[in-house]
Amino acid sequence: MLGFFLAITSTSGAVDQQSSPRENESRPLFPIALEHPFNAPEETFLEVKDYLKRYYYSDQLNDEALYHAAIQGMLRHVSPPQSPELAKLWPATDFERFNSELDGIQHALGLDVRYSATDGSLTVTQTAPGSPAAKSLKTHDRIMRINGQALKGINAQQLSQTLAQAAKDSVTFTVVRDIEVFDVTLKSAVYDVQNLHLKRFQDSAYIGIKSVSRGVASALKKTLEKLEKEGIDHVIIDLRNNAGGDFYEGLALAELFLDRGTPLLYTLQNEATVEHYRSSNPEASKLQPILLINEYTASAAEVFAAALRDHQKARLVGTRSHGKATVEGTYKLDNGYYIKFIIAAMYSPRGQSWQSKGLLPDYFAESSAGKIEELQALPFKRQLQQDLPLATAWKLLHESN
Numbered sequence: 508m509l510g511f512f513l514a515i516t517s518t519s520g521a522v523d524q525q526s527s528p529r530e531n532e533s534r535p536l537f538p539i540a541l542e543h544p545f546n547a548p549e550e551t552f553l554e555v556k557d558y559l560k561r562y563y564y565s566d567q568l569n570d571e572a573l574y575h576a577a578i579q580g581m582l583r584h585v586s587p588p589q590s591p592e593l594a595k596l597w598p599a600t601d602f603e604r605f606n607s608e609l610d611g612i613q614h615a616l617g618l619d620v621r622y623s624a625t626d627g628s629l630t631v632t633q634t635a636p637g638s639p640a641a642k643s644l645k646t647h648d649r650i651m652r653i654n655g656q657a658l659k660g661i662n663a664q665q666l667s668q669t670l671a672q673a674a675k676d677s678v679t680f681t682v683v684r685d686i687e688v689f690d691v692t693l694k695s696a697v698y699d700v701q702n703l704h705l706k707r708f709q710d711s712a713y714i715g716i717k718s719v720s721r722g723v724a725s726a727l728k729k730t731l732e733k734l735e736k737e738g739i740d741h742v743i744i745d746l747r748n749n750a751g752g753d754f755y756e757g758l759a760l761a762e763l764f765l766d767r768g769t770p771l772l773y774t775l776q777n778e779a780t781v782e783h784y785r786s787s788n789p790e791a792s793k794l795q796p797i798l799l800i801n802e803y804t805a806s807a808a809e810v811f812a813a814a815l816r817d818h819q820k821a822r823l824v825g826t827r828s829h830g831k832a833t834v835e836g837t838y839k840l841d842n843g844y845y846i847k848f849i850i851a852a853m854y855s856p857r858g859q860s861w862q863s864k865g866l867l868p869d870y871f872a873e874s875s876a877g878k879i880e881e882l883q884a885l886p887f888k889r890q891l892q893q894d895l896p897l898a899t900a901w902k903l904l905h906e907s908n
Contacts, residue, residue: 536587536832536833536852536860536862536863537587537588537863539584539585552577556570556573559573560573575596578596578846579596582594582595582596582846582848585848585849586848586849587833587862587863589863590831593831593833593835593847593848593849594835594846594847594848594849595845595846595847596844596845596846597844597845597846597847598843598844599843599844599845615638615695616638616639616640616678616693616695617634617635617637617638617639617640617641618631618633618634618635618638618640618644619631619632619633619634619880620632620650620670621878622658622666624659626659627651627657627658627659627660627661628649628650628651628658628659628683629649629650629658630647630648630649630650631644631645631646631647631648631649631650632646632878632880632881632884633646633880633881633883633884634646635701636701637701638696639693639694639695639696640693643691643693644680644682644691645684646881646884647684648682648683648684649682649683649684650680650681650682651681651682651683651688652680652681653669653670653678653679653680653681654678654679655679655681656669675695676694676695677692677693677694677695678692678693679691679692679693680692680693701717702716702717702718702719702720702723702726703715703716703717703723703726703727703730704717704883705730706886706887706890707739707887708887708888708891710738710739710740710741711739711741711742711743711901711904712734712739712741712742712743713742713743713745713887713890713897714727714730714742714743714744714745714796715744715745715883716744716745716746716749716760716808717748717749718749718750718751718752719749719751719752719753719756719757719760719806719807719808719811720752720753720756721752721753721756722756723752723756723760724756724759724760724763725759727760727763728763731763731792731794734794735792735793735794740794741904741905742794742796742797743796743797743798743799743897743900743901743904744796744797744798744799744821745798745799745883745897746798746799746800746804746808746811746812747799747800747801747803747804747825747874747879747896748801748803748804748879748880749803749804749805749808750803750804750805750806750808750829751805751806751807751808751809751810751831752806752807752808753807754806754807754810754834756807757806757807757808757809757810757811758771758772758784758810758814760807760810760811761786761810761811761814761815762786762787762788762791763788763791763792764791764792764794764795764796764815764820764821765786765788765791765814765815765818765820766786766788766791767785767786767787767788767789767791768785768786768787769785769786769818769856770783770784770785770814770856771784771785771786771810771814771856772784772810772813772814772853772854772855772856773853773854773855773856773858774834774851774852774853774854775851775852775854776850776851782851795820795821796815796821797821797822797823797824797900797903797904798811798812798815798816798821798822798823798824799824799825799896799897799900800812800823800824800825800826800828800866800868801825801826801828801873801874801879801896802826802827802828802829802865803829804825804828804829804866805828805829805830805831806829806831808828809828809829809830809831809832809861809865809866810853812828812866813855813856813859813861813866814855814856816855816866816869817855817856817857817859818856822869822870822903823866823867823868823869823870824868824869824870824872824896824899824900824903825868825871825872825873825896826868826871826872826873827864827865827866827867827868828861828865828866829865830861830862830863830864830865830866831862832852832853832854832860832861832862833849833851833852833853833862834849834850834851834852834853835847835848835849835850836848836849836850870899870903872895872896872898872899873895873896874894874895874896882894882897
């Protein structure tokens, strides 16, 4: 994180109405209050727990399981129905893994795949440099079995569970490469994620950002400075399939392009306090990039895109973004577990929320989300020929001259 930005807190009544969250958007982003009376809630909870313990068919139900389920239920209730993962109860080991991912460190196998229900195969679309998968697998390899289990006929949930379990332990894949069939055993390991990759072509640069992990803003700053010295003034930043990451890192990305004092974001907490985030970058880049977005561009990546779009520092090309405009806080419990839940709603510099509805692109151009990693792995000229959103951005950059 670069640490340029600053935050100014004020009460909602003292905020400039033209540049703060609008009054009609200060209500909850989704229903959380009951629409009917529910008398004696605490006594009723204990009564239900007592009935379950006395009459439930299995004697394995105990207080530990019921209290755990009750906590999970509370956390689900305070999350958007379409995004229950925004509130979580974590064992310490799972939280440490999540925190490492924000630092750009992955504990996994390191491969992206695309599933074909037709023949029950997983096609490798990308392997992460330095990961276990990179040592044994190649792009376009087809995985037909996982630990001896054929994949044909399984549904999406079963496949997701199988892959999640494989990422935690060692796993054996049965792989088809050309006419060769062989087994590969991979063991999950820790490796650094390379979240920023650069391609140059003629007078232009393409920068892909895979996630908004800590340190990516610093890496982008160095890249932009180098490009400006080389005289490159056409830049495309690819945020497609970028699910976000660190909230403050998203702000740090935005202020690379926005001068000191420029609003980056507003957050609304408890419907009473508005926090203003402004750039304090004394030397913002003069480049005006085009940002590629799609339905999997979310959270901190949307913070970056919304700030630049509102200040007309970037044009958005692609499809509507995911629509996550909330900030989550994480707290450690006395028993060693961690909880995460929404603590604030985010609003763009113009005071607009993109929760659920996403950010609309300035220019619509679509490519299959499942093929983006394959396209990004191509040399730039070949990618330009096959990637419609990229070709659209390229045309816009060169038409503006």
